[in-house]
Amino acid sequence: MPVGDKHFADPFGWPLCGASGPLRGYNATSPPCRDCRALQQKANWTAPQVLAPSAHSGSRIKTFWCERAARARESLRRITYGASKDKPRTEKICRVDDNYQHGHIAEVVIGEIDFPLDNEINGDSTRPFDRADPRWPKKCAKCDYLFVDEDSWFHDIDRLYQRTDTGELIAHDKMPAGATYDAVWLRDFGYVGADGIAYTVVLPDGTHWHVDSRANNCPFPRDFKHYCWGRTGDPRACNVVAGKGPPGEAGAGSILSPGYHGFLGGSRGDCPGWLIGL
Numbered sequence: 001m002p003v004g005d006k007h008f009a010d011p012f013g014w015p016l017c018g019a020s021g022p023l024r025g026y027n028a029t030s031p032p033c034r035d036c037r038a039l040q041q042k043a044n045w046t047a048p049q050v051l052a053p054s055a056h057s058g059s060r061i062k063t064f065w066c067e068r069a070a071r072a073r074e075s076l077r078r079i080t081y082g083a084s085k086d087k088p089r090t091e092k093i094c095r096v097d098d099n100y101q102h103g104h105i106a107e108v109v110i111g112e113i114d115f116p117l118d119n120e121i122n123g124d125s126t127r128p129f130d131r132a133d134p135r136w137p138k139k140c141a142k143c144d145y146l147f148v149d150e151d152s153w154f155h156d157i158d159r160l161y162q163r164t165d166t167g168e169l170i171a172h173d174k175m176p177a178g179a180t181y182d183a184v185w186l187r188d189f190g191y192v193g194a195d196g197i198a199y200t201v202v203l204p205d206g207t208h209w210h211v212d213s214r215a216n217n218c219p220f221p222r223d224f225k226h227y228c229w230g231r232t233g234d235p236r237a238c239n240v241v242a243g244k245g246p247p248g249e250a251g252a253g254s255i256l257s258p259g260y261h262g263f264l265g266g267s268r269g270d271c272p273g274w275l276i277g278l
Contacts, residue, residue, distance in 0.1 A: 241265030
């Protein structure tokens with residue numbers, strides 16, 4: 001990969017946009033890859049790490065299991081791309097936080113469609129849709145910006161998941177804290193538990209934590225056989241405890257995301273199936 005845009009990685013270090021090769025070929029001043037950033041925002045995923053303070057200290061959230069449904073939400077989305085503060089843009093920026101300038105965005109849900117279970121992908125944004133349809137968003141959902149033709153158009157198909165406790169159907173990007181599911185599209189990367197499940201937990205800040213993946217501060221980045229978080233219990237029974245991995249693993253088994261720090265199952269493993277904030 002030549003020196004250029006900074007790519008955002010999946011849990012295994014590969015670019016979200018599908019560019020070949022692991023992450024390399026950029027420097028501190030490289031702009032973010034627009035396709036990677038859009039995919040990261042849409043998946044609502046941020047790479048996990050361990051050990052830091054939390055804004056959810058003392059919170060207790062019971063996990064619940066979600067099965068993939070053979071249905072999908074269909075929506076129409078308009079966006080403009082953002083930029084980093086290292087290489088800012090002067091146009092089409094909606095808001096700024098941390099080190100990122102967010103573009104404009106608006107989405108309209110137009111219904112549900114069948115989405116077979118033998119299709120392991122979680123969604124599809126490649127299907128054509130008539131741009132003359134009046135249901136396309138015309139204005140940013142967060143400000144008064146009006147979209148123009150050259151702004152991006154996305155016809156989104158997002159798989160729905162069914163809560164096994166209530167039967168409710170939930171879109172992947174709308175899952176509340178405590179939702180857990182099998183991220184089947186990650187199985188090919190090899191990070192699954194002994195039960196064959198790519199176990200994923202939605203944290204209070206909206207991060208989707210893939211428990212069987214690699215922590216950001218893993219001291220064994222080239223050891224692809226170990227687990228940074230050792231988990232026990234049955235995901236479908238909602239009694240999982242995710243604790244410290246092998247000897248020498250960083251941290252004490254907690255999970256740190258941008259807005260949450262806590263344990264799945266408690267710091268002593270005495271609260272199976274519960275997210276306990278620190």
